[in-house]
Amino acid sequence: MNVSRFLTTTSQYAFLGVAAFLSLFPFLWMVISSTNTSIDIISGRMGLGDAFRTNVANFFTLVDVPLVFWNSAKVAVLATLLTILVSSLAGYGFEMFKSKARDRIYSLVLLTLMVPFAALMIPLFMMMAKTGLINTHVAIMLPTIASAFIIFYFRQSTKAFPTELRDAAKVDGLKEWQIFLYIYVPVMRSTYAAAFVIVFMVNWNNYLWPLIVLQSNDTKTITLVVSSLASAYYPDYGVVMIGTILATLPTLLVFFVMQRQFVQGMLGSVK
Amino acid sequence: MAAGKTGGLKRYYDLNGWLFIAPSLLLIAVFLVFPIFRSLYLSFFSGKGMMMKFAGFGNVVRLWNDPVFLQALKNTVTFFVVQVPIMIVLALLLASVLNNDRLKFIGFFRTAIFLPCVASLVAYSVLFKSMFSVDGVVNQALFATGFIDTPIGWLTEPFWAKVLVILAITWRWTGYNMIFYLAAMQNIDKSIYEAARIDGVPAWARFFFITVPMLKPVILFTTIISTIGTIQLFDEVYNLTEGRGGPANATITLSLYIYNLTFRFMPSFGYAATISYVIVLMVALLSFLQFYAARDRS
Numbered sequence: 369m370n371v372s373r374f375l376t377t378t379s380q381y382a383f384l385g386v387a388a389f390l391s392l393f394p395f396l397w398m399v400i401s402s403t404n405t406s407i408d409i410i411s412g413r414m415g416l417g418d419a420f421r422t423n424v425a426n427f428f429t430l431v432d433v434p435l436v437f438w439n440s441a442k443v444a445v446l447a448t449l450l451t452i453l454v455s456s457l458a459g460y461g462f463e464m465f466k467s468k469a470r471d472r473i474y475s476l477v478l479l480t481l482m483v484p485f486a487a488l489m490i491p492l493f494m495m496m497a498k499t500g501l502i503n504t505h506v507a508i509m510l511p512t513i514a515s516a517f518i519i520f521y522f523r524q525s526t527k528a529f530p531t532e533l534r535d536a537a538k539v540d541g542l543k544e545w546q547i548f549l550y551i552y553v554p555v556m557r558s559t560y561a562a563a564f565v566i567v568f569m570v571n572w573n574n575y576l577w578p579l580i581v582l583q584s585n586d587t588k589t590i591t592l593v594v595s596s597l598a599s600a601y602y603p604d605y606g607v608v609m610i611g612t613i614l615a616t617l618p619t620l621l622v623f624f625v626m627q628r629q630f631v632q633g634m635l636g637s638v639k
Numbered sequence: 640m641a642a643g644k645t646g647g648l649k650r651y652y653d654l655n656g657w658l659f660i661a662p663s664l665l666l667i668a669v670f671l672v673f674p675i676f677r678s679l680y681l682s683f684f685s686g687k688g689m690m691m692k693f694a695g696f697g698n699v700v701r702l703w704n705d706p707v708f709l710q711a712l713k714n715t716v717t718f719f720v721v722q723v724p725i726m727i728v729l730a731l732l733l734a735s736v737l738n739n740d741r742l743k744f745i746g747f748f749r750t751a752i753f754l755p756c757v758a759s760l761v762a763y764s765v766l767f768k769s770m771f772s773v774d775g776v777v778n779q780a781l782f783a784t785g786f787i788d789t790p791i792g793w794l795t796e797p798f799w800a801k802v803l804v805i806l807a808i809t810w811r812w813t814g815y816n817m818i819f820y821l822a823a824m825q826n827i828d829k830s831i832y833e834a835a836r837i838d839g840v841p842a843w844a845r846f847f848f849i850t851v852p853m854l855k856p857v858i859l860f861t862t863i864i865s866t867i868g869t870i871q872l873f874d875e876v877y878n879l880t881e882g883r884g885g886p887a888n889a890t891i892t893l894s895l896y897i898y899n900l901t902f903r904f905m906p907s908f909g910y911a912a913t914i915s916y917v918i919v920l921m922v923a924l925l926s927f928l929q930f931y932a933a934r935d936r937s
Contacts, residue, residue: 376842380736387733388751391814394766395754397776401769409769412776454662461659470656473664480671482926484871486894487915490681490901490908491674514666544655573759575874576894580902591761598765599881605769612762623757627750635822 398616402609409605423606430607431593432585437614439505440589443578444571447509451567452560454513459522460552464534474523481516485576493580507581512571518563521633525559526552562633565626569619590615675919682916684909691909698913708914710888711896714801718892719869722805727862730813734820735850749821753814760811764878767807768794794879797889804890807875812868816861823857824850856933863929867922873898893918 401409404417427433462474492511493502501507529552537547553560575591582588588596594611597603623630685694685701702708736742737749755763770776771793778790793803827850835845851858873894876884882903884891893914900911 377742380739380742383732384736384742384748384752388748390810391752391755394758394763394770394810397770398762398766410772411774412770412772412779414776454666458660458663461656465652465656465659467653467656470660473660477663477667480667482867482922483671483675484867484915484918484922486871486873486897487678487912487919488671488674489897490912490915491677492670493901494677494908495674510666511670514663514670516667519663544659548659569757573761575759575761576898580898591759594765595761595878598768598878608765608769612765615759615762616757619757619759623754631753631818635819 395616398609398612401605402613404606406603406605406607409609419606423610426604427607427610430597431611433614435586436588436590436593439587440572440591441618443505443508443574443589444568446505447512447571448564448567450509450513451515451518451571452563455515455518456522456553456556456560456563457548458519459524460526460548462519463523463526463529477516477519481520489577489580492577496581502581503583503587504581505587508574508578511577512574515567518567521563522559525556529555558629558632561626562629565622565630566633568622572619678912678915681909681912685907686909687905687907694909698910701910702913702917707888707891707896708893711884711891711893711914712917714884714888714890715870715872715892717801718804718808718872719866722808722869723862723865725805726809726813726816726865727858729809730816730861731820731851731854731858732846733813734817734824735846737817737821738824753818755811755813756815758811760874761878763811764807764875767803767810768879771803795886797886800880800886800889804872804876804879807879808869808872811875812865816865819857819861820854823854827853859932860929863925866925870918870921870925 400414400416402423403420404413405419405422408417408419458477462470488511496502496507501510533551533555534547537551542550573591574589575595578589578592579595582592590611594608594615597611598605598608681691682698683694683696684691685697686692733752737745737752739745742748758766771778773790773792773795775793777793778787781787782790791799793799831849832845835849840848871894872892876890876892876895877898880886880890882895882899884895884899897911897914900907900914
């Protein structure tokens with residue numbers, strides 16, 4: 369091995385090493401800090417402390433953890449399932465039943481991709497206020513269900529769905545909805561898995577809309593709880609760390625279990 | 640008879656087509672199309688709370704005389720003009736190094752650098768806030784390595800608060816962009832690199848004259864979606880600055896200002912809706928840019 373080759377290899381490792389360290393450090397910091405007191409955290413203590421149990425205990429006194437977790441899980445899972453159902457129906461419909469009118473509508477649907485949420489939140493808030501849905505989880509979910517991204521993702525993936533399967537099913541006398549449910553869904557399960565991972569992440573981490581709609585403590589999700597704990601005048605960072613761990617754990621878990629689907633979904637939904 | 644039969648079949652086919660897309664269309668109509676026109680309508684009204692009166696273009700005039708709006712616009716533009724290029728270059732460099740399968744532990748590095756985009760926006764903002772406190776771990780580290788001799792006021796000085804926001808977004812999204820580049824690089828024919836290597840083209844030149852031109856479409860795409868994302872920046876600044884966009888409005892963004900106008904004070908729905916249309920226009924402009932660039936290619 370010559371010297372210049374060795375040098376570039378070393379510098380590549382150095383570059384990656386620094387990047388990986390910086391990427392992982394906040395996660396490490398989160399774990400270390402969960403064992404420290406608030407004072408130690410804001411004065412940058414890097415060692416493990418002995419305040420972990422106190423922090424957990426304080427977190428559980430301040431926050432109704434099972435309820436908050438239930439709220440988050442309920443909203444994220446339900447909204448995700450509904451999004452996937454409605455959007456896969458549409459993706460399948462647009463691709464399988466092509467017509468000029470529907471293709472024109474599809475372009476309009478794609479156009480909604482560029483609508484920023486900031487321009488929707490005021491009318492949506494007024495709409496929810498008028499229908500008495502403020503402070504309900506239904507209000508959180510309704511505007512998130514129809515997603516042009518996911519419709520697009522399903523339409524693109526449907527192009528790979530073997531039409532012979534559909535023709536065979538038709539010959540067997542299956543109705544269109546039966547073909548969708550009993551043939552399309554099982555065949556496309558990896559597409560569904562990837563979509564699930566991506567949409568679940570988005571819903572679990574959703575912040576601005578819940579911040580507007582959920583106003584009482586018994587409806588709040590984990591992201592709102594972490595945010596309000598951290599924006600106190602003198603936040604107890606030990607407690608905040610327990611919150612960030614609980615908020616991050618489910619998405620980390622989903623990521624590690626379904627890493628392949630995650631990357632596939634991420635690339636696919638925006639391709 | 641035959642014609643009637645195909646007509647019926649066609650109707651049946653068409654009906655099914657509409658039924659499958661109906662739920663999505665209904666939801667999009669109610670929760671997207673209606674609100675976007677409603678904000679446009681609202682932007683012609685002024686007043687607080689439910690006491691609104693028609694103002695014509697009054698709100699637009701108010702924009703140019705509102706120092707907080709101008710500050711928010713300036714901050715938002717600063718964020719994407721500075722942050723997006725830094726992130727794209729960083730992501731490209733990382734992807735090109737990670738595309739080398741001969742390096743060891745490549746899987747570990749890929750996962751590690753990608754991991755930040757799994758973190759929730761709120762959680763990482765809060766983590767950054769604790770890391771960048773005056774006596775916090777970052778200042779300690781900079782102090783220990785001799786980069787600074789007085790602590791940096793990351794959350795108290797306007798300039799450094801902006802730097803902190805940029806650092807935070809870069810941390811969260813570089814890995815995300817890197818994945819797109821990595822996927823695109825794996826589609827580039829390896830023999831091009833081999834040929835260049837044999838011809839004695841150095842690594843930096845291979846990067847600039849082969850990789851970058853081949854990835855132009857992806858780079859353009861990620862630049863536009865990153866810019867659109869940064870135009871809508873909210874969660875990070877809200878959670879780094881207790882919702883104020885401070886110090887002294889140094890980090891307030893358009894979305895944060897809209898939120899504050901609507902939900903923090905006595906709501907000015909009409910004026911806030913006008914500002915939201917500034918975002919709509921910026922995003923629309925960028926989207927059309929992307930659209931035309933994509934059309935030129937095909």
